[in-house]
Amino acid sequence: MERRKFIQHAGLAGILAAGVAPAVHAQGANIRWRLASSFPKGLDTLFGAAELFGRKVKEMSGGKFEISVHAGGELVPPFGVVDAVQQGTVECAHSASYYFYGKDEAFSLDCAIPFGLNARQMTAWMYEGNGLKLLREFFAGYNIVNFPMGNTGAQMGGWFRKPIKSLKDMKGLKMRISNLAGAVVSRFGVVPQSLPGSEVYQALEKGTIDAVEWVGPYDDLKLGFYKVAKNYVYPAWWEGGPQISLYVNDKAYASLSAENKSIIECAAAIAHIDILAKYDARNPKALKELVGNGVKLQRMPKDVMDAGWKASQEVYAEISAKNPRWKKIYDDMVEFRREENQWFRFAEGSFDNYMQSLKL
């Protein structure tokens, strides 16, 4: 990062605060940062968590540390946030790391990969496993200090114009699905389509594409996909617990007092809880509304899941062979996933299955 640019954006106080923060703090110094979100305001669950983060930083610092929060495209393009934080154009950003798969496959491991960890396991890997440690090493290459700051929970597999009864119904399907998930489904005949969010609805309506994967009931309802495709398939086995992340420019971070570093960490933690809690609380009502509108819920056929699992293992072997940054983190995640699922299928799985079977 250019020093000049950093000074310009962090403000003088940010520089002064380095090392001597408590004294400066007591004298009423102000730190002003900008956060670039990859998300539009309309995704209020995701965008709202960055606002909560900014509010908590301000509150906890007694107003001495302010972070203004900007929607995707306001300061930099939604997918330009890694570059912006790396270059110090903004001090921090909020994004889903799998968007940056094209830069390096390893980004996906900070968010979700097909048949990865569920939301709780991802948080456990980050906080108590080696996840955060390994990903911090990786992000250091982009001058970024990363923090977990949200998770959507398992997403829905998406909207299909025709029912999916078996693997053969997936062959030749033009589906809006990107990056690593796109690479995996292409192995069994799906034709992945990259489309800007703004064009997806119309393409699905016209039949230019046959299917689209988005998020889950709460976000999907707002976009109205149910009006043009009635088959709502679950789960998105390519995102069983996608994590959302806070990126902080490393020099901006280093310039903070121990006090403000801790404030960043704990404000990110409450925002981490906030996103999942909001999705968990809002998805049920949205799902009910969708079903009321004639949507047909359909379980992803087992042969599609199995084909996805097989294809994903092939893709992972290829990436592991050529990308040591991926391999180091992936291998650790795989071992953690093995242990987690060995345990989760007992107490957690049997409790959940019983509760779900009650059909209250």
Place this chain on the structure above:
Amino acid sequence: MERRKFIQHAGLAGILAAGVAPAVHAQGANIRWRLASSFPKGLDTLFGAAELFGRKVKEMSGGKFEISVHAGGELVPPFGVVDAVQQGTVECAHSASYYFYGKDEAFSLDCAIPFGLNARQMTAWMYEGNGLKLLREFFAGYNIVNFPMGNTGAQMGGWFRKPIKSLKDMKGLKMRISNLAGAVVSRFGVVPQSLPGSEVYQALEKGTIDAVEWVGPYDDLKLGFYKVAKNYVYPAWWEGGPQISLYVNDKAYASLSAENKSIIECAAAIAHIDILAKYDARNPKALKELVGNGVKLQRMPKDVMDAGWKASQEVYAEISAKNPRWKKIYDDMVEFRREENQWFRFAEGSFDNYMQSLKL
């Protein structure tokens, strides 16, 4: 709470801080609080989260707000913490609310009841549903402001000297299980036993009791129950996601600046994440060790689960008829639980079940 007692314990700074905190803060005022945990140091996952909470409060306040953390029995008895916070003997405490079922059945709803919410659903109910709002009203009657500060995840159903093959194997069983769960299992013939933690191992070894429910693999391994009872049954349907709580004396809380109130909230949030992440990361290895020691994992027979469900509904109807504080919170939780499980069985449930079926 007696005013004199409060002043004595909160310290003068705590009083001075009320209302005029920013100025006082800048002048270097110190606030010193004490936290009484209900947990022994040996339960390092639970006790450790209170230490993390204290550490984060100190860091974020730049050392101006310190909370010393004390193990169960050090300042007040483990089950005396509600009284202690209510009376202002200590400013805050960390406990599992179902311990206080004897004071009022409604306490259990802040922690776990048979066939209640799982960990994620509980957090969603607290943060985004009406849970925290309703429980704050209830706790106000004890001069307490409560915060979610941990969850163990679904626990194990416990250690049984003989295998449990069906409901009839539960009849007449002397089992260490307490409070609401004890009241429920007694409906189908279990004889609940209350024993201090220190006496449980010996009673199980001697056969004075036939079974004991404790926590999960990580905590259970340390107590060595596997040496005297080989049947490890899952799940504890009476605690599918027990929440741990921070209790703050209301006057002590009111005396804090907006800054310190926010610091308390966010420090509790990171500790909330910490406990579940630790259990999720540590239980798998402990379970493996237990199985290596000859422990037999056994699913709770369906007829026991069904009998538990039926008995719990009877008990809840009786409590609802006589305790309006319980009824108000319980009714809201039941509606939230219905919606959660209707949604969780789709994306979340199908993803988890597939991952668990892989037997990696």
